Amino acid sequence: MLRAIADPRNPAVVDEASLFLIKLDSLIVVFFSNPTTAFPKPKALIQSLSENLLETFRPAPLLDAYDVYQHLMDYWAETMQDDCYQLVHDGWKAVADGQPNTDLIPESLMIRRYFATEQAAIEKLEAGRDDLTRQMEEMDEEHGGEEGLLAEAKTEKGKLSKVSVATRLKEIKGDKDAADERKVLEEYLALIEKESAAGKKVKDAQKALAAEVAKKYGKLTVDEIKTLVVDDKWLAALAEAVQSELNRVSQALTGRIQQLAERYATPLPKLSGEVSVLAAKVQGHLAKMGFKP
Numbered sequence: 001m002l003r004a005i006a007d008p009r010n011p012a013v014v015d016e017a018s019l020f021l022i023k024l025d026s027l028i029v030v031f032f033s034n035p036t037t038a039f040p041k042p043k044a045l046i047q048s049l050s051e052n053l054l055e056t057f058r059p060a061p062l063l064d065a066y067d068v069y070q071h072l073m074d075y076w077a078e079t080m081q082d083d084c085y086q087l088v089h090d091g092w093k094a095v096a097d098g099q100p101n102t103d104l105i106p107e108s109l110m111i112r113r114y115f116a117t118e119q120a121a122i123e124k125l126e127a128g129r130d131d132l133t134r135q136m137e138e139m140d141e142e143h144g145g146e147e148g149l150l151a152e153a154k155t156e157k158g159k160l161s162k163v164s165v166a167t168r169l170k171e172i173k174g175d176k177d178a179a180d181e182r183k184v185l186e187e188y189l190a191l192i193e194k195e196s197a198a199g200k201k202v203k204d205a206q207k208a209l210a211a212e213v214a215k216k217y218g219k220l221t222v223d224e225i226k227t228l229v230v231d232d233k234w235l236a237a238l239a240e241a242v243q244s245e246l247n248r249v250s251q252a253l254t255g256r257i258q259q260l261a262e263r264y265a266t267p268l269p270k271l272s273g274e275v276s277v278l279a280a281k282v283q284g285h286l287a288k289m290g291f292k293p
Helices: 011-033 042-057 065-090 107-114 116-143 162-171 176-219 222-263 268-288
Strands: none
Touching: 011 042, 011 222, 042 065, 065 222, 107 116, 107 176, 107 222, 116 176, 162 176
């Protein structure tokens, strides 16, 4: 499934971008399914893709085809070239040497397509853990100064730990004058324990998800692998690159329009009036100096 590229400010350019992605998808499918080519050459693929890109974007208004071309060549050099050579050599395999082929199919793509619910649950757990961490930082900022209620619980390195806080609580046990300090220490210790428990839940959930993802690699069909590599990886990255170029052009145009708007914001009659006033002032100064027009 191709990702839509939308920018209502440049509809013509958007049409060309969408057309290129459709062409790219077709060329890739043909390249890897051509029965007459036993050993297809990746260089032939990138040559065909780049030629089609230039042909597609050359008539596009406002956009330099070679700027888009550079995005394609950069992605080819960084990622796509290695993927293609691996596919030519090994075929569409999600498992290599008994291990998930994460070079071809990153775990992030697997999670996004097949385990979005599990990932959302982990992110929720992470948010809860991070909230506890934030509360601890706020308490440290409020009470961790030299005269603060947490100052005596810090280690030699100036840190607050479960051990150091618990040790300080033992030291002031039964001290009636340390009631406020004891209360803050107990609150902070409770946060430490909650954060630790929350962190363990996150790690356990991540470990469980990693195990499920690893199993899924071995169950992928060839068509599923093609979808992950071509649509979710290659086309998604190139669509993002094209979109970034569209955004850059749009921002440049917006900036230029704002400059023009500011430059011509003052009406000509008003400018003429200001010039007349200034000219009269100059003439007055000249007259005072003895110069006559």
